[in-house]
Amino acid sequence: GEDVEQSLFLSVREGDSSVINCTYTDSSSTYLYWYKQEPGAGLQLLTYIFSNMDMKQDQRLTVLLNKKDKHLSLRIADTQTGDSAIYFCAESWDNYGQNFVFGPGTRLSVLP
Amino acid sequence: DGGITQSPKYLFRKEGQNVTLSCEQNLNHDAMYWYRQDPGQGLRLIYYSQIVNDFQKGDIAEGYSVSREKKESFPLTVTSAQKNPTAFYLCASSDRADRTDTQYFGPGTRLTVL
Numbered sequence: 001g002e003d004v005e006q007s008l009f010l011s012v013r014e015g016d017s018s019v020i021n022c023t024y025t026d027s028s029s030t031y032l033y034w035y036k037q038e039p040g041a042g043l044q045l046l047t048y049i050f051s052n053m054d055m056k057q058d059q060r061l062t063v064l065l066n067k068k069d070k071h072l073s074l075r076i077a078d079t080q081t082g083d084s085a086i087y088f089c090a091e092s093w094d095n096y097g098q099n100f101v102f103g104p105g106t107r108l109s110v111l112p
Numbered sequence: 113d114g115g116i117t118q119s120p121k122y123l124f125r126k127e128g129q130n131v132t133l134s135c136e137q138n139l140n141h142d143a144m145y146w147y148r149q150d151p152g153q154g155l156r157l158i159y160y161s162q163i164v165n166d167f168q169k170g171d172i173a174e175g176y177s178v179s180r181e182k183k184e185s186f187p188l189t190v191t192s193a194q195k196n197p198t199a200f201y202l203c204a205s206s207d208r209a210d211r212t213d214t215q216y217f218g219p220g221t222r223l224t225v226l
Contacts, residue, residue, distance in 0.1 A: 008152065031212055042118075042202055042217035043155075050212075088154065092213045100145075100215060104154040 004103035006089055011109045018076040020106045022089030025070060029091040032065065034074045037086045037105070046074070046087075076108075084110045115139065116218035118203050123223045125197075133188045133221045135203030144186035145204040145215060148172060155202065161186055162208070190223065197225045 003025045012018045024032070029051050035043040049056045049063045049072075056063045062075040076083055089103040116137040125131045135144065143162050147155040157170030161180040175194025180186055186205075190197045200222050204215040 004154070031214075033214065035217075040220070040222070042116075042219045043204075045214055045216065048212055048214060100157075100213070102147075102154040104152070 004089055004091060004101050006087075006103040006106045008104060009107050009109070011111060012079050013111050014079060014081060016079055018074075018079045018083065018108055018110075020074045020076075020087050020089075020108065022072040022074075022103055023070055024072065024089070024091045024101075024103075026091060026093055026101075027067075027070065029093045031092050032063075032072050033090040033092075034061075034063065034072075035088040035090060035102075037088065039085075043088060079108075079110050081110045081112065084108055116203060116205055116216060118201075118218040118221050121219065121221060123221055125223070125225050127225055128192045130189055130191050131197075131223065133190070133201055133203075133223070135186045135188065135218060137184055137186075137203075137205045137218075139205060139207070139216065140183070141205035141216075142183070142208045143206045144180070145206075146170075146176070146178065146186070146188045147202045147204065149200040149202060149220075158188065158201075197223060199223060 005023045031048050033048040034046045036046050037043050060077045064073045086105040086107050088105045092100045119134045145160040146158040156172050158176050159178040161167035164183050167180050177189045202220045203218040206215045
């Protein structure tokens with residue numbers, strides 16, 4: 001079945017760049033997403049990328065998509081302590097939302 | 113303000129009792145979803161509904177029930193048949209007219225069964 005994988009933990013120093021990686025298995029994905037979850041809260045959509053794009057940039061966030069390798073990454077420039085959270089990668093592959101799969105989440109810790 | 117609300121934020125129940133979690137949205141979204149989140153795991157889909165009066169089982173529907181009598185409401189009942197109900201429950205919604213298929217989430221309800 002469809003599967004999305006992420007490393008579970010990442011630690012970076014404040015001011016450095018963070019790169020969170022994700023691999024997925026379904027080559028027919030239409031959109032891929034990054035969500036952020038702060039402690040005790042719901043998921044907040046950070047950004048998404050259409051599957052025929054290679055890159056998307058939004059302020060400090062850069063998303064790279066390598067469709068051949070089924071690899072998605074999220075780069076956070078100038079990481080701040082407020083970026084400490086769990087980051088989920090997700091994919092969908094139809095227009096009706098029932099085929100939407102999340103990765104296990106990467107817990108980002110930003111050290112002062 | 114448009115958004116998704118879940119209540120209560122924290123819920124405690126005794127083992128063997130049914131409990132209903134509320135999810136309401138005023139985004140006029142057609143589709144609504146319930147997920148369960150356990151520590152160190154991703155989200156697992158319990159039930160989803162594409163339109164009013166229709167809903168489908170997700171990956172882990174056993175021990176749960178839902179209803180969709182109104183577009184804006186999608187309550188989840190955790191029944192006594194659910195073997196391990198203590199978890200964080202997240203409700204989401206999406207607009208079928210949105211080609212990005214993005215799901216928007218509520219703040220979650222943490223259920224603890226004693």
